[in-house]
Amino acid sequence: MGMTDIIPLIVAKYNYWLFVVLMMIGLYAMIAKNNLIKKLVGMNIFQTAIILFYVSIGYKSGATLPIIQNVHEGHGHAAIHAADYINPLPHVLMLTAIVVSVATFGVAMALAVKIYQRYHTLEEDELRMRLSEK
Amino acid sequence: MNNYPALIVIAPLLAALFAGLAVWIEDRLSYYIAILGLAVSSFSALKVLIQVIESGTIQYKMAGWDAPVGIEYRIDLLNAMVLLLISGIALFNLIASYKNVEQEISDRKGSFYTIYLLFVTGLLGVTATGDLFNLYVLIEITSLTSYAMVALSDKDRGPLASLNYIFIGVIGASFYLLGVGYLYMKTGSLNMMDVADIIASQHDSSTVLVGFILCMIGVWIKMALFPMHVWLPNAYSYSPVAFSRVVAPLMTKVMVYVMIRLMITVFGFEYIFNTLHLSEAVVWLATIAVLAGGVLALAQDNLKKILAYIIVCEIGYMVGGAWLGNQSGMTGAILHLLNDALMTFALFLGLGNMVYMLGKVKLNNLQGLFSRMPWTMTGFVVAAFSIVGVPPTCGFFSKWYLISGAFEAGAYHFAAALIISSLICAILFFKVFEICFFQSSPDLQGQGHGHKFQVMAEAPVSMLIVSNLVSFSLIVVGVFSGTIVKTIILPFLQGI
Numbered sequence: 001m002g003m004t005d006i007i008p009l010i011v012a013k014y015n016y017w018l019f020v021v022l023m024m025i026g027l028y029a030m031i032a033k034n035n036l037i038k039k040l041v042g043m044n045i046f047q048t049a050i051i052l053f054y055v056s057i058g059y060k061s062g063a064t065l066p067i068i069q070n071v072h073e074g075h076g077h078a079a080i081h082a083a084d085y086i087n088p089l090p091h092v093l094m095l096t097a098i099v100v101s102v103a104t105f106g107v108a109m110a111l112a113v114k115i116y117q118r119y120h121t122l123e124e125d126e127l128r129m130r131l132s133e134k
Numbered sequence: 135m136n137n138y139p140a141l142i143v144i145a146p147l148l149a150a151l152f153a154g155l156a157v158w159i160e161d162r163l164s165y166y167i168a169i170l171g172l173a174v175s176s177f178s179a180l181k182v183l184i185q186v187i188e189s190g191t192i193q194y195k196m197a198g199w200d201a202p203v204g205i206e207y208r209i210d211l212l213n214a215m216v217l218l219l220i221s222g223i224a225l226f227n228l229i230a231s232y233k234n235v236e237q238e239i240s241d242r243k244g245s246f247y248t249i250y251l252l253f254v255t256g257l258l259g260v261t262a263t264g265d266l267f268n269l270y271v272l273i274e275i276t277s278l279t280s281y282a283m284v285a286l287s288d289k290d291r292g293p294l295a296s297l298n299y300i301f302i303g304v305i306g307a308s309f310y311l312l313g314v315g316y317l318y319m320k321t322g323s324l325n326m327m328d329v330a331d332i333i334a335s336q337h338d339s340s341t342v343l344v345g346f347i348l349c350m351i352g353v354w355i356k357m358a359l360f361p362m363h364v365w366l367p368n369a370y371s372y373s374p375v376a377f378s379r380v381v382a383p384l385m386t387k388v389m390v391y392v393m394i395r396l397m398i399t400v401f402g403f404e405y406i407f408n409t410l411h412l413s414e415a416v417v418w419l420a421t422i423a424v425l426a427g428g429v430l431a432l433a434q435d436n437l438k439k440i441l442a443y444i445i446v447c448e449i450g451y452m453v454g455g456a457w458l459g460n461q462s463g464m465t466g467a468i469l470h471l472l473n474d475a476l477m478t479f480a481l482f483l484g485l486g487n488m489v490y491m492l493g494k495v496k497l498n499n500l501q502g503l504f505s506r507m508p509w510t511m512t513g514f515v516v517a518a519f520s521i522v523g524v525p526p527t528c529g530f531f532s533k534w535y536l537i538s539g540a541f542e543a544g545a546y547h548f549a550a551a552l553i554i555s556s557l558i559c560a561i562l563f564f565k566v567f568e569i570c571f572f573q574s575s576p577d578l579q580g581q582g583h584g585h586k587f588q589v590m591a592e593a594p595v596s597m598l599i600v601s602n603l604v605s606f607s608l609i610v611v612g613v614f615s616g617t618i619v620k621t622i623i624l625p626f627l628q629g630i
Contacts, residue, residue, distance in 0.1 A: 030301050043304050050308050050315070057319050090318065093267055097311065100274045107281050108300050114285065114293040127294060 015056040022049035036112050036122040040105065047101040051094045058090040138178040138185070139194040139207045142217055143258045145174040146224075150251035157244030165235075168228055168247040175258065176221040183214040187621060193264075201264075202328045208264030211626040212398075212468065216261045216391050219472060220384055223479050224254040230600035231376035233593075234486055238287055238374045246286065250377065253279035257388050266314045266324045266400070269392065270307065273356065276388075277303045280369070280381055287374040295368040302355060302365040310352030316345030317400075330400050337409045346401055346410075350393070357389035359453055360423035363446045370445075371438035375486045378438070383478040386445055387471050390452045394467065397456060398630055407459040417545050420454030423447070424551040428558035437488070437495040440562060441481055444521060447555055448474050454548050455536045461627060463539030468623050469615060470532035476608055477520045477529055483601035484514030487593035503570035506591050509598045511570060513605035518563040520608045523556045528612035535619075 010017050029042025066088040119130055149171020153164035194207040239246050256276030263269050285296040320341045321332040333342050358366040370378045427447025434440045455467030487510040488495050504511050520527035540549035
């Protein structure tokens with residue numbers, strides 16, 4: 001596959017490329033950064049990438065919000081075409097996933113505070129040094 | 135329709151709420167509420183297991199919504215067994231742990247019992263559910279509670295160990311979530327049975343393949359399959375001992391259950407073994423995990439760390455057995471799931487008694503332990519024999535199935551790894567026993583010669599009763615392992 005074939009592929013599925021790039025940025029920060037807060041930010045980017053992925057798979061081109069209009073005007077029983085509305089289910093799932101990621105972030109932040117109160121640093125190499133002295 | 139399947143999960147959840155509130159009235163009350171919640175849960179699990187054996191799979195619809203739209207609890211022979219295992223171990227551990235909690239975290243007992251109950255709720259939910267996304271949420275409930283627990287005890291190392299556990303836990307859970315997303319793209323459903331029906335005709339789809347691989351990687355990270363095990367030893371050895379006794383036998387085993395559930399119910403053997411041809415690579419991975427876990431255990435000088443690395447080794451057994459692709463291997467993996475949960479629990483009960491009496495459990499703290507704590511050591515020795523695989527303890531029988539499965543599949547490297555790791559465990563435990571038996575304790579050496587009299591300093595009776603009862607159950611389960619295979623595992627595997 002030549003270079004010319006790849007570009008349309010990226011453009012056509014740009015949402016997937018975007019989420020993969022974001023995910024890798026997050027993963028890189030979690031693995032390579034030395035500061036615990038930077039790692040936490042990386043973790044959050046990583047989780048957000050997956051949330052964006054889910055949100056984007058619910059989208060259909062030319063579709064609208066999943067709220068059925070004109071129900072009270074007597075047209076409510078007219079045929080509803082699923083293709084006219086974007087899929088709300090992945091979005092609802094992500095509400096739960098956001099709750100999970102906020103809770104995880106909160107616990108992690110509380111631990112970072114604990115660590116800082118005890119050692120007055122959040123740099124991982126310094127923490128390791130301090131711990132190996134014990 | 136009776137409500138026992140829901141009660142298994144809801145009883146500890148409600149108990150968690152009330153145990154948290156009860157601290158304001160009376161400290162001890164939260165302990166009794168926790169016991170009550172888990173007793174109700176265990177009783178319901180027993181009822182459900184009997185019902186499933188008698189009349190087959192139970193489908194429990196949450197709030198009456200039918201399956202593909204609503205969330206269902208689908209309980210067949212496999213998860214009925216695992217549910218009883220989880221609730222039973224959680225209950226017995228709570229009975230044994232009262233004094234440990236008093237000693238280690240007396241200032242935050244209420245929070246301990248609340249988090250403990252939420253953790254067990256999560257595990258039970260993961261096991262009972264028939265919905266892929268529900269499974270993710272419940273996995274995260276278990277993980278969040280265990281992050282909090284790990285940070286609770288050791289003030290020096292606990293928070294950092296817990297933070298590293300969070301980083302890896304989040305990566306694992308996110309991979310699983312991503313895999314579920316791919317499956318949803320292809321099937322438009324989250325119900326396990328429904329997804330299975332749809333992907334049965336999509337075996338050549340690359341979306342399903344990516345979904346499968348992402349789910350498996352996520353679950354492997356969560357179960358600490360080598361080389362994704364790095365978080366486990368620190369997390370388990372710095373948490374309060376009352377919690378490491380329940381997380382060590384259950385957390386990794388429940389993840390093994392999730393793997394087996396995904397393999398059998400969602401993707402199916404046909405897809406995994408005939409379409410994908412991944413089995414050889416994964417069995418090699420498991421072989422390496424078994425050997426690496428054993429070797430790393432040999433290098434430790436702290437009993438907690440030794441036991442943690444033995445878990446890494448045992449995970450390799452179950453993953454390898456499940457991926458051999460024949461009935462003996464899968465039977466061995468499921469039987470080992472049951473046996474290993476009990477063996478690890480028995481070992482950690484012994485460990486908890488030692489921690490209670492000695493404080494530290496480095497190997498040189500254990501000198502003369504046979505004469506000081508004979509009852510604890512009896513239980514510990516039986517559990518160790520079971521890990522090594524000495525008949526008639528239960529460890530022997532599941533290893534037997536695993537090894538015969540390995541020979542059937544022609545995976546001689548896996549069979550060799552099983553035998554070598556048994557030898558390594560034997561060396562390891564006899565090293566511990568030698569220190570406990572032949573080296574007299576340091577305070578005795580100070581008294582000079584002649585006085586070989588050693589004062590017994592045993593753990594409290596409640597702890598001893600539980601630890602010996604569980605060790606005795608290893609022999610009972612071993613003797614009846616034929617019955618377990620015939621009434622639970624084989625009917626389950628044939629009913630797929």
